[in-house]
């Protein structure tokens with residue numbers, strides 16, 4: 001796909017979902033926009049792969065429950081045939097002792113199931129779910145706001161602040177105090193205050209460490225959990241939403257929405273640098289040597305890569321160069337995709353019922369298990385007992401993704417550190433695949449005999465293939481030091497970069513990673529505000 005020759009009002013670097021969302025908003029506002037994507041296909045982390053002939057698996061991301069409703073409505077994604085599938089089960093967490101935890105979309109049903117394990121935890125669950133929903137509703141306001149300019153507060157910042165204060169007041173004084181107390185907390189403490197059973201604590205706390213180089217005892221992991229439930233129906237269980245046809249179908253819909261709004265999209269077009277003159281953006285140069293001009297460049301690739309690789313270091317200056325190099329991107333996530341001859345059977349209670357396996361299956365039997373798995377990564381190793389988030393999307397969506405009777409299994413593996421203490425990822429790739437299958441085999445005996453194809457994607461592959469610095473799935477660690485006004489850096493959280501005309505629109509910008517469309521929509525909003533202010 002090759003675009004026209006311009007001139008353009010704006011160039012979007014990277015055709016990940018956020019780049020496409022941003023381009024669609026800008027084109028709808030009448031700007032002449034082109035998206036330049038390095039790979040042969042758009043979608044970034046919404047890519048698809050073929051672990052065996054006839055099988056199609058989500059290469060990287062598998063669930064999309066965090067997609068902002070506003071983006072879906074504004075860009076009329078349903079008109080482009082976006083169909084979301086929401087199984088009634090959210091989480092199935094098999095335990096080594098043969099028991100299991102099932103978290104349903106309906107908290108009363110979950111509480112009913114928990115009764116067999118612990119009366120106390122069953123009674124605590126509905127209240128905990130209400131608390132998570134209330135606190136996450138405030139986080140949704142935080143995510144929708146543009147962080148203030150702390151150096152020079154504007155009228156817009158003041159109005160944004162008032163809106164946040166109002167949302168905070170609406171929480172009521174009890175929940176208001178509670179959110180201030182819990183945000184910096186370790187998720188192990190957050191769930192430990194409500195629940196007594198390790199299995200329940202592990203299943204609930206896992207979202208607080210998802211994609212992060214943090215364990216459940218790390219400060220700030222409660223904020224990660226609450227952010228995951230912000231603006232969606234996640235509650236305590238979290239969401240489990242799939243795109244019919246796979247995540248790639250969402251990328252296709254966003255491509256149609258961007259093109260339908262008038263944006264041009266070019267693939268196999270790698271941007272080598274952002275061109276500038278007198279401290280202002282003038283366009284981009286491609287690795288092919290071609291140059292495109294535009295007064296606005298919006299980067300959907302990660303902030304570290306944007307600032308350190310695309311921008312002239314002289315333009316950036318030594319201080320900002322140093323600060324950018326300190327943006328934390330410690331990738332610890334790998335992906336294993338399995339093609340299965342038929343549906344596996346988990347040996348724990350309920351593990352033979354396909355409806356219980358239709359959401360997220362968690363190998364996270366307790367806080368200690370998670371913390372130990374994380375510990376290994378601090379010393380550059382992968383734990384012998386890793387934390388796995390597994391989905392079998394072919395249960396809820398059998399549409400053409402495996403041969404008759406077959407299934408695909410999509411496995412997120414933590415913690416697999418980008419920087420290994422010994423060896424390298426090219427040598428360790430198959431060992432990681434073996435470890436994942438061995439771990440699953442203990443919970444689903446016979447699984448290894450069902451595997452007809454396997455694909456292992458290491459953090460190094462994420463960097464090489466998908467352009468993610470150190471393989472970080474979220475373009476930057478979701479710690480408190482890189483949250484809201486600090487994402488990606490204090491003073492640069494408002495999408496605008498220090499070179500005039502350069503903006504960020506990817507997951508490394510506020511409100512962060514996940515398949516949300518939030519950074520893409522937020523960046524477009526600020527670009528359009530700046531254009532309006534100039535007129």
Ligand SMILES: Cc1cc2nc3c(=O)[nH]c(=O)nc-3n(C[C@H](O)[C@H](O)[C@H](O)COP(=O)(O)OP(=O)(O)OC[C@H]3O[C@@H](n4cnc5c(N)ncnc54)[C@H](O)[C@@H]3O)c2cc1C
Nearest residue numbers: 014016017018038044045061062063271467473507514515
């Ligand atoms: C293994 C894995 C599993 C995940 N699972 C989930 C999940 O289940 N649910 C969820 O919500 N989130 C998940 N995430 C996180 C989520 O997918 C990402 O945060 C999000 O999709 C990133 O979208 P993006 O548009 O910001 O960036 P990306 O998807 O990273 O897109 C950036 C694009 O820029 C392109 N690019 C890079 N360099 C250049 C260049 N120089 N010139 C032109 N183009 C360039 C890349 O090829 C890419 O297409 C997962 C991430 C990973 C890695």
